[in-house]
Amino acid sequence: MTLEPFQERIRDAAARGVALRLRGGGTKDFYGNEPRGEMLDTRTYAGIVSYEPTELVITARCGTPLSEAERLLGENGQCLPFEPPHFGAGATFGGCVAAGLSGPRRASAGALRDFVLGARIVDGRGRALAFGGQVMKNVAGYDVSRLLAGSLGTLGLIAEASLKVLPRPAAERSLRLEMPQERALETMQRWAAQPLPISATTWHDGELLVRLSGSTPAVAAAAAKIGGEPLEPSPWAAIREHAHPFFAASPLWRVAVPPVAPPLALPGAQLLEWGGALRWLAGAGDGAAVREAAQRVGGHATLFRAREKSGGAFAPLGPAAMRLHRGLKAVFDPAGILNPGRLYAEL
Amino acid sequence: MGSRLSVVSALRAFLPARAVLHEEEDTRPYECDGLTAYRQLPMVVALPETEEQVRRVLELCFSMKIPVVPRGAGTGLSGGALPPGDGVLLSMAKFMRVLRLDPRAGIAVVQPGVRNAAISEAAAPFGLFYAPDPSSQIACTIGGNVSENSGGVHCLKYGLTLHNVLRLRGYTIEGEPIEIGSEAPDAPGYDLLALAVGSEGMLMVVTEVTVKLLPLPQCARVIMASFDDVEKAGQAVAAVIAAGIIPAGLEMMDRPATHAVEQFVAAGYDLQAAAILLCESDGTAEEVDDEIARMKAVLSQAGATRMTVSRDEPERLRFWSGRKAAFPAVGRISPDYYCMDGTIPRKRLGEVLRFIAAMEKKYALRCPNVFHAGDGNLHPLILFDANDAGELHRTELFAAEVLEKCVEVGGTITGEHGVGVEKINQMCVQFRPDELELFQSIKRVFDARGLLNPGKAVPTLAR
Numbered sequence: 048m049t050l051e052p053f054q055e056r057i058r059d060a061a062a063r064g065v066a067l068r069l070r071g072g073g074t075k076d077f078y079g080n081e082p083r084g085e086m087l088d089t090r091t092y093a094g095i096v097s098y099e100p101t102e103l104v105i106t107a108r109c110g111t112p113l114s115e116a117e118r119l120l121g122e123n124g125q126c127l128p129f130e131p132p133h134f135g136a137g138a139t140f141g142g143c144v145a146a147g148l149s150g151p152r153r154a155s156a157g158a159l160r161d162f163v164l165g166a167r168i169v170d171g172r173g174r175a176l177a178f179g180g181q182v183m184k185n186v187a188g189y190d191v192s193r194l195l196a197g198s199l200g201t202l203g204l205i206a207e208a209s210l211k212v213l214p215r216p217a218a219e220r221s222l223r224l225e226m227p228q229e230r231a232l233e234t235m236q237r238w239a240a241q242p243l244p245i246s247a248t249t250w251h252d253g254e255l256l257v258r259l260s261g262s263t264p265a266v267a268a269a270a271a272k273i274g275g276e277p278l279e280p281s282p283w284a285a286i287r288e289h290a291h292p293f294f295a296a297s298p299l300w301r302v303a304v305p306p307v308a309p310p311l312a313l314p315g316a317q318l319l320e321w322g323g324a325l326r327w328l329a330g331a332g333d334g335a336a337v338r339e340a341a342q343r344v345g346g347h348a349t350l351f352r353a354r355e356k357s358g359g360a361f362a363p364l365g366p367a368a369m370r371l372h373r374g375l376k377a378v379f380d381p382a383g384i385l386n387p388g389r390l391y392a393e394l
Numbered sequence: 395m396g397s398r399l400s401v402v403s404a405l406r407a408f409l410p411a412r413a414v415l416h417e418e419e420d421t422r423p424y425e426c427d428g429l430t431a432y433r434q435l436p437m438v439v440a441l442p443e444t445e446e447q448v449r450r451v452l453e454l455c456f457s458m459k460i461p462v463v464p465r466g467a468g469t470g471l472s473g474g475a476l477p478p479g480d481g482v483l484l485s486m487a488k489f490m491r492v493l494r495l496d497p498r499a500g501i502a503v504v505q506p507g508v509r510n511a512a513i514s515e516a517a518a519p520f521g522l523f524y525a526p527d528p529s530s531q532i533a534c535t536i537g538g539n540v541s542e543n544s545g546g547v548h549c550l551k552y553g554l555t556l557h558n559v560l561r562l563r564g565y566t567i568e569g570e571p572i573e574i575g576s577e578a579p580d581a582p583g584y585d586l587l588a589l590a591v592g593s594e595g596m597l598m599v600v601t602e603v604t605v606k607l608l609p610l611p612q613c614a615r616v617i618m619a620s621f622d623d624v625e626k627a628g629q630a631v632a633a634v635i636a637a638g639i640i641p642a643g644l645e646m647m648d649r650p651a652t653h654a655v656e657q658f659v660a661a662g663y664d665l666q667a668a669a670i671l672l673c674e675s676d677g678t679a680e681e682v683d684d685e686i687a688r689m690k691a692v693l694s695q696a697g698a699t700r701m702t703v704s705r706d707e708p709e710r711l712r713f714w715s716g717r718k719a720a721f722p723a724v725g726r727i728s729p730d731y732y733c734m735d736g737t738i739p740r741k742r743l744g745e746v747l748r749f750i751a752a753m754e755k756k757y758a759l760r761c762p763n764v765f766h767a768g769d770g771n772l773h774p775l776i777l778f779d780a781n782d783a784g785e786l787h788r789t790e791l792f793a794a795e796v797l798e799k800c801v802e803v804g805g806t807i808t809g810e811h812g813v814g815v816e817k818i819n820q821m822c823v824q825f826r827p828d829e830l831e832l833f834q835s836i837k838r839v840f841d842a843r844g845l846l847n848p849g850k851a852v853p854t855l856a857r
Contacts, residue, residue: 099739099741100635100636101632101633101635101636101740101741102635102739102740102741103635124638125638147580147585149580153579154579157553157557158579158580160585160588161553161556161557170832174828176826176828176829176832177826177829178829180804180805180806181739181804182737182738182739182769182770182771182804182805182806182809183549183554183737183769187806187807187808187813187817187821187824187825188813188821188824188825188829188830188833188851188852189589189592189593189833189836189837189852190543190556190588190589190591190592191589191832191833191836193556193585193588193589194584194585194586194588194589196585196588197580197584197585198584198585202584213640214638214639214640215638217638236498236499239500239609240497240498240500240520240521240522240609241609242609242610242611242612242677242678244681261681262680262681262684262685263684264680264681264683264684265677265678265680265681265684267680268678268680303576303578303579303580304578305499305577305578306499307496307498307499321579324578324579325579341578345576345577345578346576346577346578347576347578347581347582349582361582361583362582364582364583367570367571367572368572368573368583368586371572371586371839371840372583372584374838374839374840375584375836375839377839378832378835378836378838378839379832390583391583
């Protein structure tokens with residue numbers, strides 16, 4: 048399997064000034080700004096390149112189904128610690144990294160970007176380049192492989208990525224407590240200051256759900272401390288994949304704030320995750336008001352799912368930041384043909 | 395380019411006399427960092443105290459096309475703070491305040507000159523700590539840690555500096571303010587924080603760092619395990635990971651290293667062992683009991699000849715004291731030493747150690763080894779006498795071969811100390827010309843004139 052077909056395609060598109068739409072399984076088509084360009088299907092380059100449980104790293108080609116990678120990890124008692132959402136059966140390994148989305152475990156384990164160890168890319172000139180490697184302690188050169196996480200294909204085609212993996216927890220238990228949002232926020236902050244093995248939290252409609260993960264005695268001790276009722280079946284896959292009915296609303300805003308931010312006074316239903324750092328907002332009318340409310344508390348808002356996103360999905364960047372972004376885009380993709388406009392109109 | 399006099403007088407327009415050093419006796423202390431084999435007197439040393447002063451220094455240097463090298467505590471081991479003979483050494487040492495510590499939010503906002511250990515000291519009364527713990531932590535600064543993406547013994551469990559920093563503020567070489575990251579997760583746009591952390595002072599000058607604080611573990615215990623064979627010890631490391639255990643710290647020392655440190659700190663190390671492992675567990679009392687039992691079982695199965703578990707906090711610190719004092723300890727047994735820093739896949743540890751032993755014979759130099767075994771990050775310590783020109787040269791050749799070996803077995807030339815000037819040649823071994831060219835292009839986006847820390851970390855293509 049070679050990168051040559053991708054390289055040729057990209058070189059050709061750059062020469063003709065034609066936009067390319069890098070796409071895996073299309074499960075994140077709804078995310079970001081409207082995709083455009085001639086389709087480049089990344090699924091033709093697939094397969095697990097290497098996996099060493101004792102090295103805590105998995106390397107796979109972009110078109111590898113995410114479910115295949117996760118199944119292999121599961122068979123070896125390991126997992127992707129950032130618990131990525133798939134949003135569909137066809138989610139690919141490369142698309143997962145390019146979208147940069149993390150799931151319920153992010154607040155305790157870290158974000159997708161924290162686990163990127165290396166990547167091979169094809170840049171906007173069709174050059175095959177490799178950055179990082181397969182080891183966590185690696186500070187040679189600039190951290191280009193981590194820069195690619197969440198870049199939505201605008202900096203290059205992520206042909207192959209190496210991700211750090213971790214053991215699955217020995218025990219897991221979920222609990223449910225009833226309380227309003229303000230008390231839920233207070234409670235989650237109190238827990239965060241203690242060494243509790245909390246791997247996920249969600250608040251919605253008067254209910255605080257918490258997942259404990261770790262060694263059996265640690266989980267048991269924490270459950271006794273926290274109280275509440277046992278929660279079964281596990282709700283976390285539905286929350287992660289947005290199968291929970293709350294997420295059916297449109298538009299759906301994804302508001303990221305410092306976890307200590309007070310409840311957001313915005314119309315519409317809310318669902319909180321990540322100890323209060325992630326606040327989903329359903330059906331809110333005024334986009335400007337949402338963005339302003341987020342900014343006021345030191346956060347930012349993404350129009351996550353909506354029929355109408357012409358105003359731009361992501362929070363606007365200031366002029367100095369945009370200058371740097373445009374500079375970096377020009378370095379990786381001088382002809383501006385890779386997923387143009389997907390992240391911001393200017394990139 | 396300006397002459398020393400013109401630069402000094404331009405700086406004195408907005409900096410007090412005490413903040414502008416140019417006489418040799420005043421600039422001499424800045425001539426090198428922790429890599430003392432490389433020395434260069436800076437033309438001028440500037441010691442700003444406010445952000446406005448930093449901005450003006452940079453604006454001035456940009457307009458006069460004068461190189462600028464930022465410096466924290468000067469503890470770096472790769473020559474990252476080696477001054478420019480024709481430029482300004484920008485010391486951030488006076489930026490040493492903890493600006494805000496919010497225990498509820500679990501963050502601290504600090505100036506770059508704050509010592510790494512000082513952050514944890516400030517957080518301790520709230521039951522919190524700052525996790526990354528380079529061995530130089532009582533002296534090194536958080537600004538320096540950000541520049542190098544420093545690690546430390548506990549980064550296996552808690553991550554590198556990058557994983558523990560939320561936000562940076564600073565200035566570009568043009569004196570333009572720049573803010574990267576956020577206290578909210580997933581800042582929009584490209585992950586500039588990942589680019590900036592580890593950028594070795596080449597993209598921006600940092601004036602404020604927001605770090606994550608974590609709850610102090612309720613308790614911590616460390617196992618000291620002896621092995622009669624270095625490869626067995628390496629396999630034991632793999633076995634611990636294979637058992638699904640992520641220790642808080644997992645370090646290895648070979649016999650020469652153990653002997654050197656035992657003379658220095660009398661930590662009670664087993665001098666007969668070919669290698670010793672320090673394997674730590676932290677967490678709640680239940681977690682630690684459970685984990686220590688599992689670790690002991692794995693290490694025993696892997697052939698540990700002796701195991702001791704720390705019984706209390708002073709004993710735990712004593713067990714670690716040797717490992718943490720490894721560098722000064724070898725300083726006692728040799729006039730000079732060259733500390734190396736490469737990372738390799740754990741499974742290649744035995745092979746690389748045998749290679750190092752072969753190099754010891756080839757170059758007739760001793761080389762004790764300490765490792766962040768859990769990460770595969772090695773610190774071979776080549777002992778030499780700098781007064782003997784032949785030894786210094788052989789040391790450099792020895793080191794180059796080891797770093798190239800690291801790349802060959804699928805690792806990297808630097809796990810945590812940075813490239814600086816020290817490993818700049820080996821960057822050409824680890825990266826291809828296209829990749830180096832991309833790095834240079836990234837640099838130009840931030841610093842088109844190439845004034846911030848020139849000649850460091852990324853080789854020019856002429857090399």
